[in-house]
Amino acid sequence: MPRLRHALPGRLRARAGPLGPAPPAGAARVLSGVDGRDGPLRAVTFDCWGTLLFERDPGHAQRVRVEAVVRAARRGGVALEAAAAAAALEAAWRRHFDAWHAHRATGSAEMAAWTLDAVPVDPAARPALDRELARALAEASLETEVAPLDGARATLEWLAAGGVRRALVCDTGYSPGRVVRELLARAGLLDLLEVLAFSDEVGVPKPEARIFEHALRGLSARPQVSVHVGDLRRTDVAGARRLGMRTVRIRDHYDDPSDHPDADHVADSHAHLLALLAPLAGR
Known part of the structure; x- marks a missing residue:
């Protein structure tokens, strides 16, 4: 079984190579609400499984x-x-x-x-x-072998280079935060995440506001100038949106087929995600 969802059926992997398909023209405009009167993008929070990491088997x-x-x-x-x-x-x-x-x-x-x-x-x-x-x-x-999604480290490095704060907001199942930390370290991602919010440590899972608030408080970032990236509509999208964050659903590894409301935009890969975030970060 997944931790919470590694083994869910229906995953969709991008088919256009390791960087995924190119974003459609004008895709970045979908997230333009972040950089209006509220100011430029200050922080990005990430789901873990299916967004940054996945199990090969x-x-x-x-x-x-x-x-x-x-x-x-x-x-x-x-x-x-x-x-x-x-x-x-x-x-x-x-x-x-x-x-x-x-x-x-x-x-x-x-x-x-x-x-x-x-x-x-x-x-x-x-x-x-x-x-x-x-x-x-x-x-x-x-x-077992746990690996980063294609482009995940490049995304985090790009955000760090631009001064955009970065956090993890992770629902834990079998593997608690202490184990996920080790897996992130093995994948070369731990050092690029400034705040880690795990449901077993915060005390609530997504979509509860408290776990998102914990991450944003650690980053000293307001929801209105922050984006959350995840793969599940019910938890990632709904929870972040309820708090006032903008949302991106990434479907590189798992394409959520549920009927819950979708994110502000859907990214096919981390390369596509960067194309969405670049204008918001002023780059």
Whole structure:
């Protein structure tokens, strides 16, 4: 399963090479509201998964998690088949997914406990097993290949060179903020992000205003001179727009087919995104 969405179906990858298709003529005008009386672009906040990072093989991390459930059951005195372990983990993920839709932040600790609730392990062993499984679920992505989207580092470098502040606004699932930080570092992106707002640390997921406010406060930026870039309409677009930010939905890795209102503009790639942002940053 994704952290929150790595394995969602229907992803659309740009087909015009690593830089994606060229933006249509005049595309930058869509975001012109940022640089009117409110002043020029001061900050850009980014979603993480499907916007800056992606897993090359999300199934590998999930297999690692299923194996961890089998081991935890064995330590608790239960011989559990992999299929049963996967089913228990899937049920826990559904509870997490429902909580996410209800704007509640849950993560690997809760999912570990929910998973083991379905396995009749020794009750005396539960506290230790819960902790061990939570750690294994959280760190499974460290055992798979996580890579930046094409052009992601170039986008962040370009913004930094122009003095535009940069933050991450990330909903966490299995992988908490401490793990995502490591993945960002491995991808060469961590040093280019000035503020990191993770739902497991802030206490709420997108589209709640508080997680966006946390990022903007750290950047000393007002919503009216800020843009949020993400791939999901329900969380990225709705949450940022409600706060007064301009929005860009990037569909390089995942093209959200939901019927929620769309962003102010849709970028096919990071190259397209830069073409949208350049006039706002005065470049």
